[in-house]
Amino acid sequence: MRKYNLITGIIWLVLAILIFFESLNLGLGTLYFPGPGFLPVLTSIFLGIFSILLILESMIKKGKKEESVVIWVPEIRWKKILFSLSFLIIYALSLEKLGYLLSTFLFMLFLFKFIEPQKWSVAVFGSIVAVLLSYIVFGVLLQSQLPVGVIGKIFHL
Amino acid sequence: MDIFNNILYGFQVVLEPVNLGFCFVGVFFGTLVGVLPGLGPAAAIVLLLPATFKLSPIPAIIMLAGIYYGGMYGGSTTSILVNIPGEAASVVTCLDGYEMARKGRAGAALGISAIGSFFAGTISIIILSIAAPALATIALKFGPPEFFSLILMGLIILTYMARGSLIKALIMALLGLFLSQIGMDTVSGRYRFTLGMLRLSDGIDIVPMVMGLFGIAEILSNLEKDAKREVIKTKFKELFPNLDEWRRSVGAIVRGTFVGFILGVIPGGGAIISSFISYGVEKRVSKHPEKFGTGMIEGVAGPESANNAATGGCFVPLLSLGIPANVMMALFYAALLIHGIQPSPFLISQRPDLFWGVICSMYIGNIMLLILNLPLIPLWVQILKVPYKTLFPLIFLFCVIGSYTINNSVFEVFVMIFFGILGYLFKKLGYEPAPLVMAFVMGTMMEKAFRRSLSMSDGSFLIFLNRPISAVCIGFALLLLVTSFIFYYKYYGKKRESLIDG
Numbered sequence: 001m002r003k004y005n006l007i008t009g010i011i012w013l014v015l016a017i018l019i020f021f022e023s024l025n026l027g028l029g030t031l032y033f034p035g036p037g038f039l040p041v042l043t044s045i046f047l048g049i050f051s052i053l054l055i056l057e058s059m060i061k062k063g064k065k066e067e068s069v070v071i072w073v074p075e076i077r078w079k080k081i082l083f084s085l086s087f088l089i090i091y092a093l094s095l096e097k098l099g100y101l102l103s104t105f106l107f108m109l110f111l112f113k114f115i116e117p118q119k120w121s122v123a124v125f126g127s128i129v130a131v132l133l134s135y136i137v138f139g140v141l142l143q144s145q146l147p148v149g150v151i152g153k154i155f156h157l
Numbered sequence: 158m159d160i161f162n163n164i165l166y167g168f169q170v171v172l173e174p175v176n177l178g179f180c181f182v183g184v185f186f187g188t189l190v191g192v193l194p195g196l197g198p199a200a201a202i203v204l205l206l207p208a209t210f211k212l213s214p215i216p217a218i219i220m221l222a223g224i225y226y227g228g229m230y231g232g233s234t235t236s237i238l239v240n241i242p243g244e245a246a247s248v249v250t251c252l253d254g255y256e257m258a259r260k261g262r263a264g265a266a267l268g269i270s271a272i273g274s275f276f277a278g279t280i281s282i283i284i285l286s287i288a289a290p291a292l293a294t295i296a297l298k299f300g301p302p303e304f305f306s307l308i309l310m311g312l313i314i315l316t317y318m319a320r321g322s323l324i325k326a327l328i329m330a331l332l333g334l335f336l337s338q339i340g341m342d343t344v345s346g347r348y349r350f351t352l353g354m355l356r357l358s359d360g361i362d363i364v365p366m367v368m369g370l371f372g373i374a375e376i377l378s379n380l381e382k383d384a385k386r387e388v389i390k391t392k393f394k395e396l397f398p399n400l401d402e403w404r405r406s407v408g409a410i411v412r413g414t415f416v417g418f419i420l421g422v423i424p425g426g427g428a429i430i431s432s433f434i435s436y437g438v439e440k441r442v443s444k445h446p447e448k449f450g451t452g453m454i455e456g457v458a459g460p461e462s463a464n465n466a467a468t469g470g471c472f473v474p475l476l477s478l479g480i481p482a483n484v485m486m487a488l489f490y491a492a493l494l495i496h497g498i499q500p501s502p503f504l505i506s507q508r509p510d511l512f513w514g515v516i517c518s519m520y521i522g523n524i525m526l527l528i529l530n531l532p533l534i535p536l537w538v539q540i541l542k543v544p545y546k547t548l549f550p551l552i553f554l555f556c557v558i559g560s561y562t563i564n565n566s567v568f569e570v571f572v573m574i575f576f577g578i579l580g581y582l583f584k585k586l587g588y589e590p591a592p593l594v595m596a597f598v599m600g601t602m603m604e605k606a607f608r609r610s611l612s613m614s615d616g617s618f619l620i621f622l623n624r625p626i627s628a629v630c631i632g633f634a635l636l637l638l639v640t641s642f643i644f645y646y647k648y649y650g651k652k653r654e655s656l657i658d659g
Contacts, residue, residue: 004586012328019335019350026342026349031616034608036342036349040335047331054324077381084380085578088373088553092570095561108550115380116546126547134554142208144562 005058012051019044080115087111099149100139105131164286167513171521176216180518183220184525187227190244192235192537195379195545196552197244198228200371202488204552206364206495207559214496215511219518221492225485226278226468226519229428230526233270233461234537237263238389246428246464249436253449253456258389260452265398269406269454270461271530277414277462278523281469284418285476286516289505292477296502301609302620304480306630308603311480313634315425316592317641326592329583333593336361337600344608356568363491363598365560365573370590372556373577376549378584388541398454406458409439413462420463421470425591427483428464428471435463469519475500476512480599484591487598 019040029035091107098106108127112118118126138144170176190201201224209217228244235243237254250270257266299307312330319326339350340360351357398406413435420426420434439459440446449456471482472489479500481487493500498508505512530537560573583590614620622628 001587008586008588012332015335022350026347027345029345031611031618033616034611036345036347039604039607040338040349043331043334043338047328047335050324050327050331054322054328057324080380081377081581084377084553085574088557088574088577091557092567092574095557095567095570104554108554111550111553112546115549118546126550130551130554134558138208138558138562142211144207144558145565146558146561147565 002058005054009051009054009058013048013055016044016048016051020048084111084115087115095149096147097149100146101131101135102149104134160287160290163290163509163513164517166509167517170215170510170514171219171518176219176514176518177521179212179216179220180223180522181525183223184227184230184522184529185223186220187224187229188231188526188529188537189540190224191228191231191233191247192243192540193543193548194235194239194241194243195375195548197371197375198225199367199485199488200375200552201228202485202492203364203367204372204555204559206488206492207562209492210495210562214493214498215514217496218489218492218511218515219522221489222472222515222519223522225489226465226522227526227529229278229461229464229468230271230274230530231537232464233274233457234267234530234534235541237266237270237457238538239541246432246467247461248429249432249460250457252436253451253453255389256450256452257454257457262402262452262454263389265402265454266457267534268531269398269402269410269458271527273406273410273413273458273462274465274530275523275527276410277417277466278469278526279520280414281418281421281466282516282519282523285469285472286513289473289477289512292473293502293505296478299478299502299626300624301606301613302624302627303630305603305606305610306621306627306634307478307480308599308606310630310634311424311474311482312592312596312599313637314423315483315595317637318423318425318430319589319592321587321589323641325588329588329590330592330596333596333598334600334603336366336593337597338604343601343605356566361572361597362563362569363488363594364563365569366576366597367488367491367594368556368560369573369576369578370580370583370594372552373573374580374584374590376552377577377581379545379549388538402454406454408442409435409455409459410462412438412442413459414466416459417463417466418470421467422473422482424474424480424482425595426467426471427485428467431463431467432460435459476504478502479504481595484594487595490598 023037023040023044026037026040027035028037028041087107087110091103094103097103105127108130109123112123112126113120135146139146171180186201186205187198190196190198202221205221205224209220229246232243232247233250233254235241236247236250237258240251240255242248242251254266254270257263316323316326316330319329335350337360339357341347341358342349348358416435416438417428417431420431421428436456436459439455440449443449443453443455445453471486474480474482475486475489479502481490490500498504498511556573557570560569561567563569580590610620611618620627621631
């Protein structure tokens with residue numbers, strides 16, 4: 001954990017420095033009439049202080065023994081997370097182009113089939129049910145504006 | 158007899174069919190997410206928040222409240238029957254609840270947690286309906302300095318109560334403050350930290366943020382685990398505890414109720430911590446503390462009552478001061494804002510229909526929950542058997558729909574994914590998202606109060622110390638911060654963690 005604390009501490013410190021200079025640009029205003037950069041500067045100063053404390057803490061404790069913390073899981077599980085995230089991003093990218101019904105169907109199918117594998121029949125059936133039910137609830141009953149995309153345009157939905 | 162008139166009025170509001178219907182939907186969903194491990198009430202509320210956009214505020218808030226306290230009922234079922242907490246506030250219920258189930262007393266454990274929950278829930282609503290209006294009357298006299306100091310104190314207590322590293326919790330709170338500053342500055346009209354993105358000019362929306370931090374992050378870390386669940390087979394003929402169990406539970410329920418309510422009101426308290434504390438209290442007052450963990454009914458009755466009492470308690474600061482005490486209440490704060498209601502000391506007098514309607518819906522909701530959770534237990538057990546591999550794609554889908562429909566834009570979906578990845582990493586690296594969310598929600602109000610105070614005092618910081626209420630808050634916050642740092646470095650992290658866990 002110590003190594004990760006050091007890394008995250010450095011990230012926060014860099015962020016604090018960035019916020020600090022950007023806030024100075026925004027203008028501090030006066031004490032009587034604090035400007036848009038006033039509280040951000042204070043925030044960045046405290047963020048800087050605590051990230052330095054975190055960094056120091058992770059360096060000082062070096063001598064002491066520390067039980068190893070298993071942070072990252074075996075490869076197979078890792079892949080599941082990476083794949084789900086990639087599917088999610090692709091889904092978000094294609095949502096407006098392909099339209100809700102098609103892109104959601106594909107997204108569901110991929111999740112059902114490839115993350116925690118199920119039979120094809122189950123995956124296809126599950127995806128269809130999920131798409132239709134969610135469309136009825138959100139698109140029809142709650143009248144959310146779900147993207148129509150290519151298919152919608154063809155059928156003038 | 159003002160209060161009776163008000164409560165009568167509240168019942169008139171809640172007995173309208175629409176409100177009654179949404180109350181039922183809320184407690185039903187609450188029990189559902191409570192029963193299902195891997196989906197907490199926080200995620201459930203954000204998931205359903207976009208679905209309430211089209212509703213008027215009263216049924217919307219009634220439903221969301223129902224999800225919250227309903228989740229507390231449902232969570233115990235999973236703890237007792239599967240030894241996996243349905244949500245975090247039922248973690249301790251596993252210890253003795255599951256052991257009771259293994260000894261064939263599952264029915265009694267489920268029964269006592271539903272009955273204890275009902276008692277605690279009802280008592281806490283009664284105290285809430287008396288305390289909140291009284292507190293609001295006092296708070297009407299508060300000016301910007303008082304609000305700034307109160308929020309600051311709240312945030313510091315919250316970070317103090319957070320698990321794990323104090324420094325990390327403070328960093329999270331500061332990050333939350335920073336995130337709240339993104340977007341247009343309402344005073345000067347200048348854009349702050351938008352990185353040139355037009356979409357960020359209104360700031361980050363809380364819904365995709367919390368969906369990411371609690372929804373997506375939760376799924377990702379669940380995907381890591383091999384979730385195998387074994388439901389204990391029980392006959393549900395005996396849902397009522399026997400005479401001896403009753404005798405032992407009464408005290409635990411009463412103690413749990415008061416512990417829970419008080420911890421609910423305190424910033425950073427709430428259902429989870431109160432259930433742990435209540436378990437500790439029961440162990441201490443018991444004549445056989447060594448038997449805890451082997452199926453003591455007190456260890457189920459106390460914490461389950463406490464987490465329900467806490468749900469009532471934490472509504473007090475939100476509805477009377479307009480300041481949320483924990484993450485769940487921060488979500489309600491956001492929900493109220495989305496529906497055009499600014500939580501403040503004026504809430505009760507300006508929207509009595511909302512305040513009393515929601516309070517009275519809780520009385521009715523608790524009765525509904527008692528019915529849902531006692532005779533219908535077998536139904537929930539069936540739902541428990543739904544495997545996670547069927548469930549998680551649906552949660553993903555709900556998150557995407559929810560964040561998309563806020564502005565009908567994919568941008569919010571990406572915000573959600575961003576916070577999902579961040580939340581997952583936070584979990585791994587020991588950063589708790591609660592202080593971040595709280596600071597994010599309160600940031601805007603805090604900044605406004607801060608700037609107004611300085612304008613009032615002609616730029617003197619002494620205004621925060623000259624006014625007694627503000628001075629007490631600041632003093633307490635500083636004291637807490639200083640002592641906790643001393644404590645923190647003296648007995649380094651691990652002991653602190655074990656203190657909270659134990």
